[in-house]
Amino acid sequence: MTGPLGLPAFRRMWVAGFVSEIGDWILLVALPVYVYRLTGSVGSTATTFVVALLPSLALSPLAGVLADRWDRRRLMLCVSVAQALALLPLLTGDLVVVNVVMAVQAALAALFEPAKNALLPQLVGPDQVTAANGLVGLNTNLARLIGASLGGLVLGWSGLPGVLWADVASFLVAAVLLARPFGVVNRSGDARVFRAWLDGLREIRGPLRGMVAVVGLMALSQGMFVVLFVVFVAERLGGGEEEVGLLRGIQAIGGLAGGAAVGLLARRMSAWSLLGWSLVVFAVIAAVGWNGPYLTTAFGFFLVTFALCGAPGVTAGAGMMSVLQLHTSDAVRGRVLSTFMSLYDGFQALGMVLAGLLAVPLGLTVLLDVQAGLYLAAGLATFLIGFSSVRLAASSS
Known part of the structure; x- marks a missing residue:
């Protein structure tokens, strides 16, 4: 029996999710460190973490509906491109802009995850769903190790612009991997x-x-x-x-x-x-x-x-x-x-x-x-x- 990684569509989604999560971790580690260096305030740094939690609560209805009513691959593709573009304001280095970007990135990630998890059973057979989720869990930990390390290193080497371009690259690579259709049925877009x-x-x-x-x-x-x-x-x-x-x-x-x-x-x-x-x-x-x-x-x-x-x-x-x-x-x-x-x-x-x-x-x-x-x-x-x-x-x- 072919494992989940033997299925080209799942393999591309798996790699795209991995690269995207690396970008998420780069940002999650680098931005709070940047804020603390900029302000010296624990409260300001904590605020940066809080704004990363709120969007998933607020966007739950929209994220689920979009994952069911839109083509899930295209939704993930659009989110990856949007994540890359949303990083560009970081070039200003302004504290308010940093927190806004953090919130926007968290909101976009909240749209990406339900689409990815809802798409997974369409790409593998029912008997391989658990194994496929195990591979996704493996991804998460690898991305955490790599992305968290890169976030601190890149910030130290090249400052916030370096973090920005490394993160942009990760999201664009994910978008390229998602550009080719997976061969599953598209969703419809008409729903309140x-x-x-x-x-x-x-x-x-x-x-x-x-x-x-x-x-x-x-x-x-x-x-x-x-x-x-x-x-x-x-x-x-x-x-x-x-x-x-x-x-x-x-x-x-x-x-x-x-x-x-x-x-x-x-x-x-x-x-x-x-x-x-x-x-x-x-x-x-x-x-x-x-x-x-x-x-x-x-x-x-x-x-x-x-x-x-x-x-x-x-x-x-x-x-x-x-x-x-x-x-x-x-x-x-x-x-x-x-x-x-x-x-x-x-x-x-x-x-x-x-x-x-x-x-x-x-x-x-x-x-x-x-x-x-x-x-x-x-x-x-x-x-x-x-x-x-x-x-x-x-x-x-």
Whole structure:
């Protein structure tokens, strides 16, 4: 059986997504550093991160409708070209312009992702969807390693103009790869956005209703992690910025292994099982890491622990996306996926807020174990929903 990379259309979309994500990471790393150098203000730098989160929440209805009503390849092509053009105002170097460009790029990326994820099942067979999502997860971690490194290096070597042209090049390469048709059916363009989005929401039924809880728990836990991780490294390990960066970066190494393993795991288990077991394993590793300081504070132990977290993190992402794709019809897949992406972002933001509010009254140790417990709860819920789904399918056949 030919793997997903043996299919030319998927291979081109896969490479285009990879190059585009490198551009996203270059910008995500370089612009906040540039803002901090320019202003010396942590608040101004934080604002740059915030404007990268808001567009995906605001554009969820539009992104999903466009992914379902327009030709998805052409939408991705137009977005890639628009991302390249939208970078040009950075030549001014103005702080306000930098934040506007960051917001526009985040908005365009929010349009790109639902189209890419909705298109994927059209390019591969149902039996290869999970393996294909694993390759996409592999892409994400490779892009993170390459793009994040390039963002800092290019900014140091040639300043903001160098970042601009490197990023422009990445988006134009992606556009070239997307220029040739994939040979799938085009979409139609006549739909009222809000009404069409509501029609898509009605498709969230059956197993997907349960996935609302699973995705919410995953995002809530991840939001807590983003905040608590920095405090954990500082208070429990006595580390600083370098240690925080190294431990966050090392997760991408495990992510590469997880992405490579998804294809093999997909042949032996369903998407439901892959998601459930990944979440349970992730919860166990997280609990070991959070409680590790009771036994040792040796930095090497935590390098290994957080590297291991990267693998189930990627396989869980591939399993989640595969479940959503396989239980959604092609006509509404873009709207359903964009809604779940918005749900994830919203609960992740809630997790960040809760971590900040509860860290003092509950204590860091309790809250860290709660964070791991949320992943465990998501895994157990996945098994229950998946079992019910299989049983329902068997009874109706």
